[in-house]
Amino acid sequence: MLTYEPGDSLAHGLDPRGKLAVQFGLAVAVFAYPTARGFAVGGAVALAALAAGRLSPLRVVRAYWAVFLFLAVGPLVGGAALGDPWFRVGPAVESLRSVARVVPVVFVGAVYVRTTPVRETRAAIQRVVPGKVGRLFGVGVGLVFRLFPVVLADLRATRRAVHARAGQRRPLHDRVRRILTRGLARSFLRADRLTLALRARCFAWNPTLPSLAVRRRDYPVAALGAALAASPVLALVP
Amino acid sequence: MIETDGLVHRYDETAAVDGVSLTIDDGEAVAVVGANGSGKTTLVRHFDALLEPDEGTVRVDGRDVTEQPVYARTRVGMVFQNPRDQFVAGTVGADVAFGPENLGLDRTEIDRRVDEALTAVDMAGRGDERIDRLSGGEQARVAIAGALAMDPDHLVLDEPLVGLDRPTCESVLEHLRSLSASGTGLVVVTHDLRDVVDLVGRVVGMADGRVALDAEPERALDRLDDVGVRDPRC
Numbered sequence: 002m003l004t005y006e007p008g009d010s011l012a013h014g015l016d017p018r019g020k021l022a023v024q025f026g027l028a029v030a031v032f033a034y035p036t037a038r039g040f041a042v043g044g045a046v047a048l049a050a051l052a053a054g055r056l057s058p059l060r061v062v063r064a065y066w067a068v069f070l071f072l073a074v075g076p077l078v079g080g081a082a083l084g085d086p087w088f089r090v091g092p093a094v095e096s097l098r099s100v101a102r103v104v105p106v107v108f109v110g111a112v113y114v115r116t117t118p119v120r121e122t123r124a125a126i127q128r129v130v131p132g133k134v135g136r137l138f139g140v141g142v143g144l145v146f147r148l149f150p151v152v153l154a155d156l157r158a159t160r161r162a163v164h165a166r167a168g169q170r171r172p173l174h175d176r177v178r179r180i181l182t183r184g185l186a187r188s189f190l191r192a193d194r195l196t197l198a199l200r201a202r203c204f205a206w207n208p209t210l211p212s213l214a215v216r217r218r219d220y221p222v223a224a225l226g227a228a229l230a231a232s233p234v235l236a237l238v239p
Numbered sequence: 240m241i242e243t244d245g246l247v248h249r250y251d252e253t254a255a256v257d258g259v260s261l262t263i264d265d266g267e268a269v270a271v272v273g274a275n276g277s278g279k280t281t282l283v284r285h286f287d288a289l290l291e292p293d294e295g296t297v298r299v300d301g302r303d304v305t306e307q308p309v310y311a312r313t314r315v316g317m318v319f320q321n322p323r324d325q326f327v328a329g330t331v332g333a334d335v336a337f338g339p340e341n342l343g344l345d346r347t348e349i350d351r352r353v354d355e356a357l358t359a360v361d362m363a364g365r366g367d368e369r370i371d372r373l374s375g376g377e378q379a380r381v382a383i384a385g386a387l388a389m390d391p392d393h394l395v396l397d398e399p400l401v402g403l404d405r406p407t408c409e410s411v412l413e414h415l416r417s418l419s420a421s422g423t424g425l426v427v428v429t430h431d432l433r434d435v436v437d438l439v440g441r442v443v444g445m446a447d448g449r450v451a452l453d454a455e456p457e458r459a460l461d462r463l464d465d466v467g468v469r470d471p472r473c
Contacts, residue, residue, distance in 0.1 A: 005329050007367040120333055147327060194324040201287055201317040203309050205341040209349060
């Protein structure tokens, strides 16, 4: 699981609003253009983002292996058939094309997570989406970023505890049931403790947020995001 | 000043705190001792309005905490038993700034408070470090800094030394002594008086939700059996 790590890479120094714009734009563009050119552009943006965040693609794959495994299974399932021929290439390729659209978005998202403090994300969201909706969304994103790694760590701890007492000898469904039920119980406990901590520290819907400043280097990033987001509309212009 | 008057808190039918009346003055260093389940943690959580009394009242500086919980939480800083339960951000600086940000202070004041709090626990200049990469003792100090950044009159620490090795305990205690000397009131919840007997000027012993002992440390030492706590001289 990747989380924010302080650093001095180019991506660390960018305004979070620009980075969010690139993510949004990339998602729009790759889904609007399921073509070779679309994949090439998506791949190029993802590689540029990884370089800007000094993040190895292998590290992203290791961190989000479950996501990549899920994506990899997609074409296999898509091509599988219940009769002869048992595997059909056409549907598998179609599924592969759909999966390939998601990969650059995951890489760019990983760079964002690694290079952006949660409270800056909250500040960016609350500035982009005004009013109560923005506050609610900002707080929600903050809590998810805070809780998710902790819950994952709890699940891993439960799995280790199961293995430590030769639990791997039990049937798979029994292990999965134990890990999920304990994981759920721990998640509730974590949420309870986090609520207590938030109250003790005067949680506010409208706190003093970090100041965000747009600098010269943010303009090309924002422009790239806008261009990607507008690309389906621009394509309609004769 | 923290005052409780006839405080009762029940979990279902069981009274975890049963008619506690207590006054803790500003600047006072108090140990709240007792066996597991004696009601220590439940009692101190009322100081911060984290629980609602079933009966009785809790006041901070004369203000009822149920009516003014934010005031209580700014005057009484809470450090939880497990520091990790308290962290709400990934880096040291962001977590310590969390409380002052919630108070709506301007950025200059927030930065000043964060710097002061981190300096007070010997963590100055480490605001950018990730909390999950710190040692247990460093995490305990960051948790204290997070409470100090609220600029409280009292600091409530729930079992602050549990799970820490001896050198780390000494380091945390040294910082607590320094805070106490600077006038910050301390309420240290513990089931083992050995570590804090030199730190506090008063020992409140809890048993079955009631105050069974309230005395200076020298006199309290002879009555620790009453509250199921080990005598530090043994």
